[in-house]
Amino acid sequence: xxxxxxxxxxxxxxxxxxxxxxxxxxxxxxxxxxxxxxxxxxxxxxxxxxxxxxxxxxxxxxxxxxxxxxxxxxxxxxxxxxxxxxxxxxxxxxxxxxxxxxxxxxxxxxxxxxxxxxxxxxxxxxxxxxxxxxxxxxxxxxxxxxxxxxxxxxxxxxxxxxxxxxxxxxxxxxxxxxxxxxxxxxxxxxxxxxxxxxxxxxxxxxxxxxxxxxxxxxxxxxxxxxxxxxxxxxxxxxxxxxxxxxxxxxxxxxxxxxxxxxxxxxxxxxxxxxxxxxxxxxxxxxxxxxxxxxxxxxxxxxxxxxxxxxxxxxxxxxxxxxxxxxxxxxxxxxxxxxxxxxxxxxxxxx
Numbered sequence: 001x002x003x004x005x006x007x008x009x010x011x012x013x014x015x016x017x018x019x020x021x022x023x024x025x026x027x028x029x030x031x032x033x034x035x036x037x038x039x040x041x042x043x044x045x046x047x048x049x050x051x052x053x054x055x056x057x058x059x060x061x062x063x064x065x066x067x068x069x070x071x072x073x074x075x076x077x078x079x080x081x082x083x084x085x086x087x088x089x090x091x092x093x094x095x096x097x098x099x100x101x102x103x104x105x106x107x108x109x110x111x112x113x114x115x116x117x118x119x120x121x122x123x124x125x126x127x128x129x130x131x132x133x134x135x136x137x138x139x140x141x142x143x144x145x146x147x148x149x150x151x152x153x154x155x156x157x158x159x160x161x162x163x164x165x166x167x168x169x170x171x172x173x174x175x176x177x178x179x180x181x182x183x184x185x186x187x188x189x190x191x192x193x194x195x196x197x198x199x200x201x202x203x204x205x206x207x208x209x210x211x212x213x214x215x216x217x218x219x220x221x222x223x224x225x226x227x228x229x230x231x232x233x234x235x236x237x238x239x240x241x242x243x244x245x246x247x248x249x250x251x252x253x254x255x256x257x258x259x260x261x262x263x264x265x266x267x268x269x270x271x272x273x274x275x276x277x278x279x280x281x282x283x284x285x286x287x288x289x290x291x292x293x294x295x296x297x298x299x300x301x302x303x304x305x306x307x308x309x310x311x312x313x314x315x316x317x318x319x320x321x322x323x324x325x326x327x328x329x330x331x332x333x334x335x336x337x338x339x340x341x342x343x344x345x346x347x348x349x350x
Contacts, residue, residue, distance in 0.1 A: 021034050021049065022060065024037065048060065074119060080131070083107075086110065086114070087110075092106050108121055111124065145281070169248070170248040171215055172215060173249055173250065174289050176213075176290035177229050178210050179207055180301060181313075208310060210224050212294070217328060218327070222321050223236075223237050223240065235267050248273070252288070297321065
């Protein structure tokens with residue numbers, strides 16, 4: 001009789017053969033006779049019967065094959081927990097390590113420092129994957145930014161602005177400037193692997209500038225201009241904001257030099273009943289939701305066929321901005337205490 005390799009059988013069939021071998025043995029058959037009936041080697045029958053004598057019926061049940069979970073690891077569970085805590089709570093420079101971010105090499109060095117173990121880079125990658133760490137592009141933040149100033153603004157300054165706006169029935173506007181150029185490349189597209197697509201652009205670039213505001217309710221106001229921003233342009237834009245609003249305006253700006261110009265301050269002092277300006281902490285563009293609107297604008301402008309001149313660039317910008325003006329729910333600025341303005345509905349990646 002042809003003998004089968006019992007290891008190739010389904011686990012349930014393997015169990016049944018083992019149990020049958022025990023029953024036949026208890027009925028007085030020899031190992032060779034049982035092996036002949038079941039189509040397996042007599043030594044296999046011997047192993048099954050030996051297991052049964054040692055562990056009973058439980059030993060005949062199918063077992064999980066392969067290495068047991070957690071066995072063979074180089075790090076103990078408490079070491080893994082300690083390392084994960086260090087990775088989550090600290091950056092490499094905070095631990096006086098010569099790395100900007102947690103790369104596999106940086107984690108490899110951390111493991112060596114903490115445990116004395118020289119782990120291969122590939123194994124480090126497996127541990128990071130098991131711990132739920134993935135490769136990510138970092139958000140950029142100005143080195144000069146002071147965390148204490150940001151926290152003060154989020155916890156104290158902005159809530160005060162909100163309270164005053166509610167009491168005085170004022171409208172909060174977040175303002176910012178940006179520029180658009182015909183040679184600015186924000187789009188991505190699919191192409192065969194190894195064949196980089198070509199986007200034909202004019203050698204002579206054209207550019208325009210924009211100042212805009214967005215409110216917490218999604219209202220968008222803007223003005224396109226060609227010269228550099230100066231005090232007169234800023235004052236003119238604020239006049240337009242006042243004319244287009246039925247209530248007082250609280251305008252929040254960054255610390256661009258022109259925003260603090262003497263001429264601007266004098267004009268503001270004469271219009272305190274209509275508009276007030278507040279300033280974000282230095283080097284903190286991520287606190288301004290209008291930055292995200294600018295990013296969405298650039299993505300929208302450069303999504304279609306490239307603009308070939310200034311007029312086309314201006315027309316594309318106007319078209320996108322007017323579309324956003326009709327979609328206040330899409331662009332409404334959330335509260336700054338909520339994860340620094342995650343405007344997920346805009347197309348800007350942050």
